[in-house]
Amino acid sequence: MTPDARNAMKRRTFLIGVTGLSTLVLTACVSPAPRPSASATATPTPEPKPTVSPVPKPAQMRRTSWSADPFARGSYSFAAVDSTPEQRTALAQPVLDRVFFAGEATSPDAPGTVQGGRDTGLRAAREVISAAAPGERIAVIGAGIAGLSAARFLKDAGFEVVLVEARDRIGGRIDTVSDKNWPFPIELGPSFVSHSGTTSLDEEFTRLGIATAPFPSASETRTDAGTVVAVPDTGQKAVATALAWATQQASDMSVQSALDGSGASKLSTADAGGGVSEADWLAFRVATVLDIDAGASVDHQSGWYTSADAGADDERIVLGGYAGLLTKAAEGIDLLDSSVVTKLAYRDTGVSLRLGTGESLSADRVIVTVPLGVLKSGVLEFDPALPFAHRGAIADLGMGTLDKVWLQFDEPFWSTAAPLWTTVGGDEDFRVWINMMPLTGEPVLVGLVAGDTALRLAGADDATVLAAALRGLTPFYVPPTPTPTPTPTV
Ligand SMILES: Cc1cc2nc3c(=O)[nH]c(=O)nc-3n(C[C@H](O)[C@H](O)[C@H](O)COP(=O)(O)OP(=O)(O)OC[C@H]3O[C@@H](n4cnc5c(N)ncnc54)[C@H](O)[C@@H]3O)c2cc1C
Secondary structure: OOHHHHHHHOOOOOOOOOOOOOOOOOOOOOOOOOOOOOOOOOOOOOOOOOOOOOOOOOOEEEEOOHHHOOOOOOOEEEOEOOOOOHHHHHHOOOEOOOEEEOOHHHOOOOOOOHHHHHHHHHHHHHHHHHHOOOOOEEEEEOOEHHHHHHHHHHHHOOOEEEEEOOOOOOEOOOOEEOOOOOOOOEEOOOOEEEOOOOOOHHHHHHHHOOOEEEOOOOOEEEEOOOOEEOOOOHHHHHHHHHHHHHHOOOOOOEHHHHHHHOOOOOOOOOEOOOOOEHHHHHHHHHHHHHHHHHOOOOOOEEOOOOOOOOOOOOEEEEOOOOOHHHHHHHOOOEEEOOOOEEEEEEEOOEEEEEEOOOOEEEEOEEEEOOOHHHHHHOOOEEEOOOOHHHHHHHHHOEEEOEEEEEEEOOOOOOOOOOOEEEEEOOOOOOOEEEEOHHHHOOOEEEEEEEHHHHHHHHOOOHHHHHHHHHHHHHHHOOOOOOOOOOOOOO
């Protein structure tokens, strides 16, 4: 595939955000966490920022740290510098017709999405069926959407299937929390679905009676001072110019290098209206579209294979619980949960899996669906080592991180009904917010962080993350109207 074909590789407008997370413990004043330097030069902030936000503390908080999750090691794959889309197909190649691969990172059409995970699970199941004799025993490693889809297909085709999963639950990166602390199911992994593929997931949600709602791609954007500003095409144009320039170069380079090398990042830092400069608008585009989409900073994203466009306009947000998609697929499947596969030995006669418990199990063939982050870590040993092309793909493709913080307030402190909020011009960690109020009637907000910021915050305690989140919300804060003092009657 040429760099020009990279648009076909676009994942989605953006993704929203398992792990063991925390219940809320709040302390008062926390010093601000150190800030990363912005990718594009932003206008210097004239006033020092208050360390404590006026935004009231939430009643509930739940946060994710996907990079620290041993069974994910990141949120989704992305086009890293020097990787190619063909490497996704290389990673998907069966080895000796005994070891098959699925999972979002092996999807050439919809990498980094639930749709991509499901499509690849079905593809791998068909590959197994072409190679296998009826009734063979097939092991599937990983009970995420890819593994469940593969297991269901093979079971329905008459194979003996065993699904081996490291966690004590199914779903993998799909992690819906439905408990009494929250007024509706909250999503620690994916929240969005877009209409794509021949068997589109959005239709399946409808068929299963799981509520979804249209979600706008345009946000309400505010400056640090809380002023609502229209988003010009400055940042989008600069990125498009840089990526077009990158495709003309002899070798791949990072998006940041393309911005610098093409001159596209040389933008004015003078106020271009509302206290926001052209350079701020480029930094805004990078932070709210590119970083979120890849889960990685533009220093790591491929200039050849990153898309300049912001993705689909037909995103829907899943309100009735993403995990509802999994229940039916899992029915009647032999699931070995809390079972970490540490070694996979394969020969041309069959496969054997060693588990973390020291037990082992054998099968005729296996489908591996563990995330790219797990493959990269080497905690799953292959014997013999995988072919060169597989190892190259695992090393070169990137694993990005997107984290979420869910906050439930006693009452709204904001007045806007916009479902998507962004901020420009500042250097806050949380610059993208989803307002669940217009979608559910509940005062719940979801903050998103990606890339280096997400990696840094993953190591911070809850109070630090909460303080960062509340600072990011300050532009949306509306002070309560004082209750008028009754006029004394004479
Ligand atoms: C915060 C966040 C937001 C996202 N937002 C969206 C979105 O809005 N829309 C969208 O379409 N996609 C989104 N995604 C991406 C989407 O969730 C994934 O692409 C998809 O769920 C991946 O499915 P999978 O089956 O390939 O992998 P997984 O779901 O990760 O399944 C792999 C399974 O393998 C298991 N496993 C790992 N190691 C071992 C081992 N050694 N032994 C046994 N089992 C093992 C894991 O526990 C897991 O269950 C988001 C992801 C995250 C994290």
